[in-house]
Amino acid sequence: MGRFRVNFEGMTSLKAWELHPEPSTLATNPNYSNKDMDPTPPDQRVWSMFSYISLWISDAFNTASWELASASISLGLGWRQSLEAIAIGHILIALVITANGVIGARLHVPFPVLNRSSFGFWFSYFTVISRAVLAMFWFAIQTFTGSECVYQMIKAIWPSFAHLPNHIPASSNITSAGLLSYFIFWLIQFPFLLVSPQRIRWLFLVKATIVPPTFLAMMIWAFAKTGGGPLLNQPSAIQGSLQSWAWLNTMNSALGNYATMSVNIPDFTRYARRPRDTVVQLIIIPIFFTFTAFIGIAVTSAGNILYGSYIWDPLRLIDKWDNRAAHSLLRSLSLWPPLEPTFLQTLSLLRMISRLWLRRSGDPAPALSSWSQIICAIIGGWAICPWEILAHAIGFLSFMSGYTIVLSPIAAVMIVDYWLVKRGNVDIPALYRPEGRYRYWYGTNWRAALALFVTIPLGLPGLINFVIAAVLYYLTSTLFPATEASVSHTIYGNDDDRESVEDRVSGEEEKKMAV
Template sequence: MGVNWAHWKKKLECPKDEDAYYENTTWCNRDLIPIPPERRTFGVWSYFGYWTVSGSCISAWSTGSTLLAFGLSPQQAIGVVILGGFLTGLLAVACGWMGEVHHIGFTVASRFSWGMRGSYFPVILRIFVSCMWFGMQAFWGGQATRVMFGAIIPGLAHMPNYFSESSHLMTNDFIGLVIWMCLFVPGVLIRPEKLQIPFVICFFFFAGTCIGCLAWSVSQAGGAGKMFTEPGSTPNVGWSFMFGITAILGAWGAGTLGQSDWTRYASRRFAPTLSQLVAAPITIAITAIIGIIVTSAARDVLGGDVIWNPIYLLAAIQEHYSSSSRARAGVFFASLGCVSSQFSISVVLNSVSCGMDMAGICPKYINIRRGGYIMAAIGIATQPWQLLSTATKFLSVLSGFGVFMAPATGVMLADYHIVRKAKLKVNELYIGDSSSIYWFRQGFNWRAFAAFTIGMWPLLPGLVGTVNAYEGPSWTGWVRLYNLTFLVGVAMSFVSFWALSYFFPVSGLGLEAPFVEDGVIHGATETTENDSQAGEKQPPMEVSDKV
């Protein structure tokens, strides 16, 4: 008896809601449609919770304290994180506007700028960045798990390493990573609209870690520590300051670019705006400042080098007090905050957004959940422990992301806010043939690719010079331009796209239409390649009056 491949192919398709008013097609599934009113569950406080998770995390702590290792003084580093957090909030508002208004995420929004087929490029680009970022977050989560269990079982903390030194991976870290991944996998099953409670729980756990570490370090050192009053060691404060801002914007760049992935769940207009303008910069800045103070004070208490990662700091505290029961209890609860923070940020900021991007690649068979699992496999395969082996390399990696995220951000902002003036025919974002105004030429908008290239290419030589530590007059200018990655990349691609759209205007500007129009769902049917080339589409699917 032969295998019924058609039956199993149908079984593998993404599930649909009961009484669904859409079909799983090349361009559409449950996670890609504009969010219907019953799923818009995020209010003002929900978005404050979102930004406490996004801004109050190990990444924010480490970004601020790593600036000390890069040569900035504590006061200069604080200035960097405050300004960087404020700019992050502004970008979040601008990038999230289409989610509030049209209730679509980044994956679908890319189609009106890049073309229906061209949208695969920014989506794949963000998938790559998300997978890399998840790998880093998962590795930190594994280390935090190792420290937490090492507080209960001191033998785990002192386990001999059976891996080679060049791998930058310890055996106990690997064990912690396996345990953390076992905790993460079920978290992907939580639907995005149901994540408000996990926001709050994880924030309070990590806030307790920050306050506890701050209280311990300041009380033991008798203040913020000697390093807090020392001048910076960098020879050029101005460019180092800008490099720090670039690192912060690069770290949160992918999140701000895809901010509409979350603002589309807004229960009313402007619900996300206050948290983006207030909670985003405050939580990023406060967490980083706490990290800077603790790093400075802990050096006086523990002696030795600057410990810029809170997980390493907790392990060092346990060693400093010879694994006493009191120290192990404190380290356990502090590590619990780090574990929960990594869990929440990986589910909220990586799994959901990357899962939706992967759903955009193959909507029939990939949804947010399935995409989250694919992201997890790829993220671990990138060997993030190699990227995070030193503080300097960590900053270089974060800044390197901005080379590609910044031009993509500039293209989207120019097209949506300036060229289209926030007006979209949402129904035609789900039509994969030439009858859609977003089909452009063969499914590609060449203006977006040109503007992206213009915004990206000047930054590549500086990226190469920075990562490879090239020196000399011939590299100085390129490296300094690269230090302004996000600002330069956004500005150049923004202006370029605006100019190209002015001299080579596209059709359909000023037109608006909803996803559901006159009882008809547009984009709900599959189109074949022949239909696409001929510019024909199947009749739309009618729906009941209740939709």
């Protein structure tokens, strides 16, 4: 890992924030990579099957998954239709996450490097930057969720905070107290910018232990307050084509919920002990995310019965409660975003992307790298104005659906390229060499570029975009094969630049298991 050196006597100088990375062991030029981007060494492959189980349990019990279900209810879907759409959406995204996750577990390289085999050495930066832009949007959403937690905690300790004079117009969809809470949390989260992905699995375990009981307690509250029957007997408020479109919108929003993770899941699975440890995601994701959705549906429906309106944001629902200090404080802590894997992986991705641009010590890029993370936090935190996105349920669902327009084609190309075009064989050392076999045409795999530039402008729902991009990329790769990018077996690249016997045997065993 690079050394983050802070000179507290000169905090205002760029020199004080320099990040000096260790050089890459595979890149022929230090401008193109650093040790953080190298294949994960065996001693760092410590993520077990239980690590991925805790990751997804902790991530399932989060506010975004809750709001996805509750927002669909507030738009008029019945609980059965909503739950069906969410379950199908998460089954589909689990297939994509697992397919891309196994790639990372086999090759042990991060997403920004892995993508070079599919998109070309230089065009891969387009996909990385696209993911970074969307990461800033997600950073903003999670920051706002964190600010709601801060608001509830401050109000639990200091009740008068709820009556803080408001000097912001109602059309802004945020109050002075809300904006102050947002600023406080925005500052609190900065230490998490320095968290490395391989070190956050313990936070997943903590959240997987703490949060599910709180969600279950809220579900019990919903059934106890309403008797259960009224919750399950509320019919759909819309019919016909409106119901069909709402159902499809909900399913597509479920896909968008983890479209980000489906693309850069190799950043996590690169630390897997064995590829088979990551396959559990295929089962865990649909089960726990659908269960969380049911909790969100039940509590939101209870809110409609008790308070006369659908309150799809759980923290706004908490605000309706009796506001006992310990009660509100514990509920807010349980929803605290720094324990959200999506929050942490967004920060980790921003950190990793900035390191792509690092150069030799003495060049200006090391200082700019750390500052780039701060710039991303400023843009993501303030320019995007997440309180506008989360002001209404339809805005939240549209935001979630919009993710898939860009990320679905990227995920489709990655999966088709590795499993169908390259048949699981990649030259790993060549991923670090701009003049290597993954240069394609001036650093661009035009087949992947065509798949993206045809599908993204269409703006179609994620599943359709995924299928079109996958078919288009497979057809062009079959009709116009990139023979220079093909190898007969995976080249892992040890000291003498040859595949090790141990890795080759392991790869052959994995292929037999897959068959």
